[in-house]
Amino acid sequence: MRQFTEFKARCAPGKLPGAILSPGHSLANYSHTDSDNGGANLNEKPNSDLLRASVSARLDESMDALRTILNAPRNEDAIFREYSAGNLRVCAVYIEGMADETKIGEFVLHALKAGGGAEDGAPPEERLRRSMLEIAQLSEVTEYAEAVQMILSGMTCLLADGAGEALMLETRNYPHRGVEKPTNELVVNGPQEAFNEHLRTNITLLRRYVQSPELICEKLYVGTGVPTQVALVYMRGVASEELVAEAKRRLMCIQSPTVMGAGEVQQLIEDRPFSLLPQMLQTERPDRAASCLTDGQIAILVENSPYALIAPATFFHLIHASDDSFLRWQYASAIRIIRVLGLLISLMLPALYIAMSVFHNQLIPMALLTSIAESRANVPFPIVVEVLFMEFSFYLLNEAGLRTPTQIGSAFGIVGALILGQTAVSASVISPILIIIIALTGLGNYVIPNYELGVGLILYRLMLIAFSAALGLYGLMIGMFLIVLHLCSIRSFGVEFFAPMSPRRRHNPDLLLRLPVWMQKRALFYAKRDSWLHQEARA
Secondary structure (H helix, E strand, O other), X not given: OOOOHHHHHXXXXXXXXXXXXXXXXXXXXXXXXXXXXXXXXXXXXXXXXXXXXXOOOOHHHHHHHXXXXXXXXXOOOEEEEEEEEOOEEEEEEEEEOOEOHHHHHHXXXXXXXXXXXXXXXXXXXXXXXXXXXXXXXXXXXXXXXXXXXXXXXXXXXXXXXXXXXXXXXXXXXXXXXXXXXXXXXXXXXXXXXXXXXXXXXXXXXXXXXXXXXXXXXXXXXXXXXXXXXXXXXXXXXXXXXXXXXXXXXHHHOOOOOEOOOHHHHHHHHOOOOOOOOOOOEEEOOHHHHHHHHHOOOEEEEEXXXXXXXXXXXXXXXXXXXXXXXXOOHHHHHHHHHHHHHHHHHHHHHHHHHHHHHHOOHHHOOHHHHHHHHHHOOOOOOOHHHHHHHHHHHHHHHHHHHHHOOHHHHHHHHHXXXXXXXXXXXXXXXXXXXXXXXXXHHHHHHHOOOOHHHHHHHHHHHHHHHHHHHHHOHHHHHHHXXXXXXHHHHOEEOOEEOXXXXXXXXXXXXXXXXXXXXXXXOOOOOOEOOOOHHHHXXXX
């Protein structure tokens, strides 16, 4: 795979901010003085010295340090529960509402009391680990920065007098939405469940679909001010090592103070942030994300975001729908052809109408041309103004229907469109044929399964309208040439946007047409060439 030069120009290797936490890293690494860090310097953060310090073996000192960092007792959500188990003094620190207090009481405090007399000669942390705590997941940290980050994520920090490390207990149980049906990627056939805002649930959903020990999940924290947890998921031996390394490097180059969701992550790590079309696939369906993982792509999951980011993504990923693989290949191929025709209609129809009506009316059959002229006889505006007015009205109604409460949103959109269209025609503001043109354009836009691609095509359509209004069909051809030229220059993590069609690459017969499943056994061009998964498929 060729080098990822475009992103590397924006984020040079070796200049990584310290706002990245992976297992074994700590918030103490935030301390950087390089001016290229964009001001992300721990010295400007409150209690920076304490965050860099190691956990004290004296319980009182450790409690005072955590109270200072967590702003207790002013911050009433920070709970400090001191406890004595035999001759051992301990303190459990957690955030109310983020940690499960029932689990803390039953499996931590009660277990400490029951095992308080065991192994009196052993170090405190050893006694706690081996014979006193009854909780499944437990880890040790030696710095306050690591402990604070885990406490804020819902874990419980257990400090013991005489122990030079803090024990972090898995007690997370904050409120979150359950697994529900998809709202944006609806399918007729296929699974009916979607990602939610809980990172652990989303990872579990992926593991349900890909039950393999080669499914790797690496967790990082991104954000120089308020860190957000991100999971990088891929299939070892299937995804290219270069792709995985580049994805990790881009995540570690994020220098934004806060990263609040998958959309922001996408904008911060994509190759061409000024391009109108997305260079990553954003999906809310775990079955589609799992399918991409087995094809050699990577998935990026972000805490508090019900979407997965898939990379690399090509133009063909954006026009495929989740249920294509669940339909017979003849049905899926026919639907994809309709989808592509809808995309072309949405992109070119208004511009084509302007070009032919204003500059090239000799190409229109005489009967149709007469009908158009009669319908526009009383319209006082040029065709371009007419088209732009209807385009704006359509976008306005679409956005209003989207933001209106669900109970009245659909009715508002339909009734508003009918009333506006009928009134505009009656008042001779627009011609009747233009309503048909805009309606077909809107329907063509709605058959596109990817929302971001649909919005990008709207902006390209406006550009083509301007070119056609200026130069007619020549302007339309020039505009299409510039669009295709730009899209051919885009890369997604080093993969050409129109690959494997341009440039030609090896691929499964699953681009515009979907041929039978038994023919789709070849490893995709961005996957590892000696992939164990596709070797088994060929066997």
